[in-house]
Structure formats: structure tokens, C-alpha cells
Amino acid sequence: MQQQAKLKVGISSCLLGDQVRFDGGHKRSAFCDDELSRHVEFVRFCPEVGIGLPIPRPTIRLEKHAEQVRAVIPKTGEDVSLKLREFADRIQIKAEQLSGYVLCAKSPSCGMERVKLYDPETGHARKEAMGLFAERLQQLNPALPLEEDGRLNDPYLRENFILRVWVYGHWQALERPLKKSTLLDFHTRCKLLLLAHNQAQYRELGRRLGEQQQITEKFAKEYIESLMNAIGEPASRRNHTNVMQHIQGYFKAKLSAEQKAELSDTILQYHDGVLPLIAPLTLIRHYLREFPNSYLQSQWYIQPYPDDLKLRYGL
Ligand code: SF4
Incomplete structure (x- = not known):
């Protein structure tokens, strides 16, 4: 039973220091970039850039419409839900080769849990959603280990x-x-x-x-x-x-x-x-x-x- 020399692990690219966030910044994870990178081959994705949004860009938020969760750009009203889900479909061949995936917390695209979900009527938010790219990634690959950067600080x-x-x-x-x-x-x-x-x-x-x-x-x-x-x-x-x-x-x-x-x-x-x-x-x-x-x-x-x-x- 041979295991490949370096496992491939997917990662939200802002966690490796890529300046791809909505504000042109990053969310570099020292553990991923300095330690884990010595043992795995990271395969980076930024779904929001992947669907053609610019850097910097207006923020996206998750909204609950009836029973549907949508990713919306409040500034323009554009609904990018389908594009984010389709991005996960497009990278599926690469995702099948991954042994895990580190997601950026709180993001409406990449967040794994407790992402803010807004009620568009009242403007109130509850931390109860999963980012739409992350959700589709999990649906397509239910066995793939997922974790968020913040939770990785817990030993x-x-x-x-x-x-x-x-x-x-x-x-x-x-x-x-x-x-x-x-x-x-x-x-x-x-x-x-x-x-x-x-x-x-x-x-x-x-x-x-x-x-x-x-x-x-x-x-x-x-x-x-x-x-x-x-x-x-x-x-x-x-x-x-x-x-x-x-x-x-x-x-x-x-x-x-x-x-x-x-x-x-x-x-x-x-x-x-x-x-x-x-x-x-x-x-x-x-x-x-x-x-x-x-x-x-x-x-x-x-x-x-x-x-x-x-x-x-x-x-
Ligand atoms: S959280 Fe995801 S979508 Fe947002 S900047 Fe990072 S990689 Fe891109």
C-alpha cells in the first residue's frame, strides 16, 4: 500500500497570503503557510475571483429568501449563488484528488459553519449558514475532510x-x-x-x-x-x-x-x-x-x- 509522497490539500487562497479578499487583503494562516505546507501540496482556489469578480470588490452576503439561501452583492443586487456553486462543479476533477480542504471562516463563499445569514426584510443576521462554494464542495465530496482556519488554532x-x-x-x-x-x-x-x-x-x-x-x-x-x-x-x-x-x-x-x-x-x-x-x-x-x-x-x-x-x- 503506497501513499503518494505529498498529499494534495485544497485551501482558500487568501489563507496562503494571496491578496484576493474583497478589500484587496488576505487572511494568511501561519500554521498552513509555514508548517502544514512543508508536508502537503496546497492547491489554492478563490471562488469569488474564480467566478470573475474583481479585487477589490463589493462585499457579498448570504440572504434567506423563502427556503433558499442566496449569495447576493447588496450594492448591485446581483445574485451570484449559481456561479459559486458552478465554480465548485468546475473544479470537481481537481477536488477528487484532494485529501482535505482548509476553508476561510465566516466567508459567504468559503465559510464552513456559522456564516451570517441575513433576513433581507429586517436586515437581521443569524450565524447559521455555510458558504455556498463550501456547501457544494461538501455535497460533491462527502468524505473529504474539511476544516476552517480559525478552528485549526484548537489543538x-x-x-x-x-x-x-x-x-x-x-x-x-x-x-x-x-x-x-x-x-x-x-x-x-x-x-x-x-x-x-x-x-x-x-x-x-x-x-x-x-x-x-x-x-x-x-x-x-x-x-x-x-x-x-x-x-x-x-x-x-x-x-x-x-x-x-x-x-x-x-x-x-x-x-x-x-x-x-x-x-x-x-x-x-x-x-x-x-x-x-x-x-x-x-x-x-x-x-x-x-x-x-x-x-x-x-x-x-x-x-x-x-x-x-x-x-x-x-x-
Ligand atoms: S474567503 Fe474564499 S472567496 Fe473569500 S477571498 Fe478567501 S478564497 Fe476568496
Whole structure:
């Protein structure tokens, strides 16, 4: 199972410092531009420029008309909803190659959640919409990991997004057409990750996979959408603790009494919030080098993404 050297990740181009915003400015994200860019190949899009709007330009806002959400330029009254959705359709071939997408928060085009939605009658707004480009992107690619720049400042959300990007990248790298054996291997490699996020889904997906004689495109689509959904929230401290105690069982016959006690204590100190996740996992990886175990070494839980992103230091 080969994964491409650099995963492709879509991004709102203003987050990379491109001066494409309505006011001619940008919203550069230091994490994306300085850190994540060393590990992924960013593919940038600005939907508003993509539909032919100038820089600078009058602002767009989302308005609710009956049951429809429209993107309107209040200054001219122009409705650009269709153009924004069609832009997402136009980039779909490129979007299918992406392993994730970082969206610019609050934008009526790119915002992922809580974008202001105006009532044109009263002028009042509620933060409850999704940008129209982002919404169409998600409809076309339901398994694609999405996240917003602001939420990436939260260490738990950041880690979870990067985790999903790498898992989706593994999925995209599987040999097509998919064989059942390939998918079973993929599912097995996800086991500890799924146990940390959603045990019920691990069993349910395994059951559904076991019932398949052949892997149809429909099944594969449903499988990956369910899996991405299952790991879509950060794993709890309790679940991580359970998974690491499960891993500890594999070393039972190998470690000395002192080593076992040290590993137990480190896991419990993580559980109690005294140590970060990286501490017990470093010890586990150390013992794995000393006492190799092919099953554990195949688990993406052990090393889901490049270490130097330092994502498990803050958890
Ligand atoms: S938020 Fe989206 S549409 Fe707005 S400037 Fe950034 S990339 Fe362009």
C-alpha cells in the first residue's frame, strides 16, 4: 500500500497570503503557510475571483429568501449563488484528488459553519449558514475532510483534521478497482484509530464489510463516508487510555515488571491530564522498536502523520 509522497490539500487562497479578499487583503494562516505546507501540496482556489469578480470588490452576503439561501452583492443586487456553486462543479476533477480542504471562516463563499445569514426584510443576521462554494464542495465530496482556519488554532481540532487528511490519503492510495482483501487490510490498519474514536462504528463497518462478496463502488463510497464520519470528532482521553492499555497487553510477555509499571503509570498520568498523549505513545513506540509486532506496526494509530507536525504534544 503506497501513499503518494505529498498529499494534495485544497485551501482558500487568501489563507496562503494571496491578496484576493474583497478589500484587496488576505487572511494568511501561519500554521498552513509555514508548517502544514512543508508536508502537503496546497492547491489554492478563490471562488469569488474564480467566478470573475474583481479585487477589490463589493462585499457579498448570504440572504434567506423563502427556503433558499442566496449569495447576493447588496450594492448591485446581483445574485451570484449559481456561479459559486458552478465554480465548485468546475473544479470537481481537481477536488477528487484532494485529501482535505482548509476553508476561510465566516466567508459567504468559503465559510464552513456559522456564516451570517441575513433576513433581507429586517436586515437581521443569524450565524447559521455555510458558504455556498463550501456547501457544494461538501455535497460533491462527502468524505473529504474539511476544516476552517480559525478552528485549526484548537489543538484537538487541528490534530483531528490532520488525522482525517492522512487517513483519507491512505484511502485514495488504495489500488483500484478495490478488492475485498485490500479493503479488509485497510480496515484492520484503522482498527485502533476507530477504537479510539468510535468503537461501535468499528464493529459495524467490519460487519458490513464481512457481508460483502464484492466491493462495489456504492459500498466503497458508503464505507469511506461512514469511516470519515466515525473519526470526525477528536478522540476522548478515556478512549485513548483504553486503546493504549489494549496495546500494553501485547507487551505483557516482553517487558520486565519495572518496564510494565512505567508504561502503566505513564498511561495513567496521561489519563489524569498530567502528561500529554505524546508521552505514553513515545514509550509504546520505543518498546515496539525493541519488540517488533507486525500488527501494531501496521496500525495508523501509532504514527498517523509526520511527527514533526508535533500534534500530539498538545493533547
Ligand atoms: S474567503 Fe474564499 S472567496 Fe473569500 S477571498 Fe478567501 S478564497 Fe476568496
